[in-house]
Amino acid sequence: MASGGRKRKLIVQKYGGTSVGDISRMQNVARRALAAQRAGNDVVLVVSAMSGETNRLLKLINDITPGASEREQDVVLATGEQVSVGLVAIAIQAAGGKATSVLGHQCRILTDSTHSKARIQQIDGTRLIDAMKQGHIAVVAGFQGVDEHGNITTLGRGGSDTTAVAAALEADACEIYTDVDGVYTTDPNVAPAARKLDRISYEEMLELASLGAKVLQIRSVEFAMKYRVPLWVKSSFTDDPGTLVCEEDASMEDLVVSGIALDRNEARISIRNVPDQPGIAAQIFGALDEKAIVVDLIVQNPPIDGKSDLTFTVGKTDLAKATEVVKKLSKTIGSGEISTDQDIAKVSIVGVGMRNHSGVAARMFRTLSDERINIMAISTSEIRVSCVISSKYAELAVRSLHTEFGLDATAKKPARKAK
Ligand code: ADP
Ligand code: ASP
Numbered sequence: 139m140a141s142g143g144r145k146r147k148l149i150v151q152k153y154g155g156t157s158v159g160d161i162s163r164m165q166n167v168a169r170r171a172l173a174a175q176r177a178g179n180d181v182v183l184v185v186s187a188m189s190g191e192t193n194r195l196l197k198l199i200n201d202i203t204p205g206a207s208e209r210e211q212d213v214v215l216a217t218g219e220q221v222s223v224g225l226v227a228i229a230i231q232a233a234g235g236k237a238t239s240v241l242g243h244q245c246r247i248l249t250d251s252t253h254s255k256a257r258i259q260q261i262d263g264t265r266l267i268d269a270m271k272q273g274h275i276a277v278v279a280g281f282q283g284v285d286e287h288g289n290i291t292t293l294g295r296g297g298s299d300t301t302a303v304a305a306a307l308e309a310d311a312c313e314i315y316t317d318v319d320g321v322y323t324t325d326p327n328v329a330p331a332a333r334k335l336d337r338i339s340y341e342e343m344l345e346l347a348s349l350g351a352k353v354l355q356i357r358s359v360e361f362a363m364k365y366r367v368p369l370w371v372k373s374s375f376t377d378d379p380g381t382l383v384c385e386e387d388a389s390m391e392d393l394v395v396s397g398i399a400l401d402r403n404e405a406r407i408s409i410r411n412v413p414d415q416p417g418i419a420a421q422i423f424g425a426l427d428e429k430a431i432v433v434d435l436i437v438q439n440p441p442i443d444g445k446s447d448l449t450f451t452v453g454k455t456d457l458a459k460a461t462e463v464v465k466k467l468s469k470t471i472g473s474g475e476i477s478t479d480q481d482i483a484k485v486s487i488v489g490v491g492m493r494n495h496s497g498v499a500a501r502m503f504r505t506l507s508d509e510r511i512n513i514m515a516i517s518t519s520e521i522r523v524s525c526v527i528s529s530k531y532a533e534l535a536v537r538s539l540h541t542e543f544g545l546d547a548t549a550k551k552p553a554r555k556a557k
């Protein structure tokens with residue numbers, strides 16, 4: 139959003155579903171926003187639907203048909219945020235302040251036309267700037283936008299985070315208020331020993347977000363990293379300073395592992411006896427790509443008698459579609475039995491310190507093996523190691539790795555890399 143020649147500082151504050159979950163919480167948001175305004179700032183609020191509302195709307199849609207048109211789904215889903223912005227604006231007015239609610243198409247938040255996972259292309263901030271010039275707090279609906287044809291679009295689950303960052307490209311601060319007081323070494327609701335981080339690099343946050351830590355939507359981190367927007371994650375219920383997501387600096391590399399992520403949203407597909415010939419993998423993954431199915435981990439066993447077994451993971455919601463594609467193809471390529479498993483989890487360790495520290499993966503595998511947890515698939519990047527395991531061991535794996543890498547809140551010192 140352009141600055142419009144303002145002199146006051148501009149703060150974008152985003153409040154998630156739990157933070158606007160009932161009227162008293164909305165009044166709390168109103169108080170916080172007014173305090174920020176009184177401190178001399180122009181304030182843009184971005185709010186989500188009340189907690190549970192997006193799921194409720196999705197259920198209504200699915201009660202009619204599981205295959206509803208994505209355009210109409212977006213029309214329904216966008217209403218959750220419409221209710222929230224209206225109510226929060228009313229709460230601010232009732233507290234004696236001035237506020238104007240602004241919907242995605244009024245802003246206007248222009249997106250592409252990929253319904254249910256649209257990408258923001260541009261935000262015209264004129265309306266927000268005009269509101270702020272008149273002393274109003276602009277209350278913007280998160281998660282929703284409009285495409286060039288005037289259709290309502292939504293940005294994918296957790297999309298209000300991305301609305302906030304996109305609105306904050308030229309802001310002085312972008313604060314994401316949620317139900318935990320910052321980014322933790324792992325989900326504090328899974329591992330009670332999780333420790334809050336004061337700072338985390340964009341790259342690490344990007345890995346954690348893409349590996350299932352839903353505290354920030356991955357696209358919001360991509361945006362923040364690309365445009366170098368410092369991002370604060372804070373609690374809407376406490377005054378804790380929270381976590382700053384920012385550029386990496388040398389001290390961050392002291393920590394070998396800074397976070398552990400758990401993703402239960404993937405499923406495994408295995409195909410036995412796949413002919414070991416050039417072009418077969420291209421056919422299989424090409425066919426999946428044609429159906430817009432995103433494949434994550436891939437493992438191919440060494441061939442025996444010209445045939446090998448192939449295992450890969452896809453999102454649980456794509457499992458039925460992917461199985462159908464593979465079944466059809468197996469007749470053409472002459473492969474064997476197909477099996478699927480939904481009871482899997484992907485546990486990942488993340489840290490920029492891994493770049494110049496060896497043996498981290500081996501330490502992860504040893505920790506899992508000490509707990510007698512079998513690893514089904516592995517993938518790595520420069521700053522991440524992920525293992526697919528049985529979902530029943532997911533929490534045990536997170537807790538053991540958390541302890542092994544010195545991340546527990548009770549640990550005296552975090553694991554330092556060897557000098
Ligand atoms: P909001 O509705 O405010 O957008 P979300 O539910 O989307 O909130 O995200 C906050 C949740 O993210 C927390 O309640 C927590 O369970 C989960 N979470 C997962 N991983 C982490 C992590 N590493 N640090 C903090 N929270 C995490
Ligand atoms: N209401 C949407 C969701 O539940 C967007 C958001 O909360 O960020 O995913």
Ligand code: MG
Nearest residue numbers: 154296352353
């Ligand atoms: Mg969220």
